[in-house]
Amino acid sequence: MKNTARKAIVSAIAVASGVALLAGCAQAPSESGDGSTAAKKDFLPCMISDSGGFDDHSFNELGFNGLVSASKSLGVEYKKAESKTDADYQPNISSMVAQNCNLIITVGFNLADATKSAAAQNPDTDFAIIDDNSITADNVQPIIFDTAQAAFLGGYAAASYSKTGTVGTFGGQQIPTVTIFMDGFADGVAYYNKQKNKDVKVVGWNVQSQKGSFTGGFDANDTAQNTAQGIIDQGADVIMPVGGPIYQSAATAIKNSGKSIVMIGVDADVYNTDPSVRSILLTSVMKGIDPSVQAVVKSAADGKFSNTPYVGTLKNDGVGLAPFHDFESKVDPGLQGELDKIKQGIIDGSITVDSPASPKS
Structure with a gap:
């Protein structure tokens, strides 16, 4: 003090x-x-x-x-x-x-x-x-x-929603505050696969190798749009861009694709901060x-x-998953209940969520 x-x-x-x-x-x-x-x-x-x-x-x-x-x-x-x-x-x-x-x-x-x-x-x-x-x-x-906790919920939701069986994520720069989202997202998909006996794939990030797709910065530009397009070209129909304004470029790529693709926002509830992407926003992984x-x-x-x-953390509401808003009627009816149960499991420690980038206190 x-x-x-x-x-x-x-x-x-x-x-x-x-x-x-x-x-x-x-x-x-x-x-x-x-x-x-x-x-x-x-x-x-x-x-x-x-x-x-x-x-x-x-x-x-x-x-x-x-x-x-x-x-x-x-x-x-x-x-x-x-x-x-x-x-x-x-x-x-x-x-x-x-x-x-x-x-x-x-x-x-x-x-x-x-x-x-x-x-x-x-x-x-x-x-x-x-x-x-x-x-x-x-x-x-x-x-x-500890955004890995909230991103875990986002990855589970993405896997549940996906129709192609492929979801993706990419980041601005390969730094801990970006990769922690990507780790949690991928681990959430893996947990969904384990619980549901499914095989939803994650493109753009590999938790084991800690390698993936990055734009090199946080600007909404052609590089970010091309990176998003690369994720789309691999069949992903749910994409989580991690890095501030780069989601705007991902939104452009999604809308230009003409495909039924949705996006997961990060940091804020992007549904509220940027209404222009509401039509393609499944949910957001939020920080307080x-x-x-x-x-x-x-x-x-x-x-x-x-x-x-x-x-x-999830326990003190310092991180969380935003509502599904316009997609509430489009997700599996049981999804929110499953997410609530997983959230409680993460809070009580029965479900372990850990990233190399998770804060140690």
């Missing part, structure tokens, strides 16, 4: 319901007797996006929404810096430090090196990083998610990025910053 005496206390605020949501490893901010936390008038939270930008309808946007909500609740201002390329990370962080940000949240694994360097150079500034647990420092708090950011910001504002990781 760091000394935050440099911040002055002002009015009390109500703690949002999401504050305790991701307290799987760390405790939620402490409350006073009337259920409030003390805000700091001069507290300035800041955020730096990865190259996907804050309008990606996914990872960065969810984090930014959490920053905005927390700042509004606290009655404080916030600052943001959008990165266009990897080269922007360090300058953007330096800019936030120069503007006297008290808490700087960096969005994504790719900002780890820049965050680690800046935290070492600025020990009196608190940092948090989403989707990275590699930094060991008193002033850096990881915000991480928004509420986790709110929790960390409010905790830091209240002088309760900790470097103990927040870990989102």
Whole structure:
């Protein structure tokens, strides 16, 4: 716990319901007797996006929404810096430090090196990083998610829905925060096959070899569309693109194919964040990025910053599978009941879901 005496206390605020949501490893901010936390008038939270930008309808946007909500609740201002390329990370962080940000949240694994360097150079500034647990420092708090658990449910649902007997996934970059989705997805398909005595195939990722299809980045571009087309050409009729905006390119490939193919979104419930893909969206594998950011910001504002990781799991609703929305009447009538049972099994430990990329707390 760091000394935050440099911040002055002002009015009390109500703690949002999401504050305790991701307290799987760390405790939620402490409350006073009337259920409030003390805000700091001069507290300035800041955020730096990865190259996907804050309008990606996914990872960065969810984090930014959490920053905005927390700042509004606290009655404080916030600052943001959008990165266009990897080269922007360090300058953007330096800019936030120069503007006297008290808490700087960096969005994504790719900002780890820049965050680690800046935290070492600025020990009196608190940092948090989403989707990275590699930094060991008193002033850096990881915000991480065991998304393999939720992706396991998504893989099971994909296998159940598939008519061709082939489903697929591909990623932006081969980094742990991407492959954890792909591991869970493939393992969920394997579990379906075992339970149903089926042989649904997964293309685009091999759990054993940890090799698969990647676009090399997170931009919605021709490379991402061609990668999605490669998955389609192998017969997949359910596809899970993992990597922010690359799902938009997958959607284009799906619609251009003229085939009955659906997609699984990641990070957010993409049905809500991007209505343009509703007609082909089976479900989404979600992270609680928004509420986790709110929790960390409010905790830091209240002088309760900790470097103990927040870990989102199925048990604390920090990860989950979105509703089937428009496809509810098109999936097997018994599927939701099976998923509920599997979810409980993962929570109580009777079903083991583990990825090499799963957070260890």
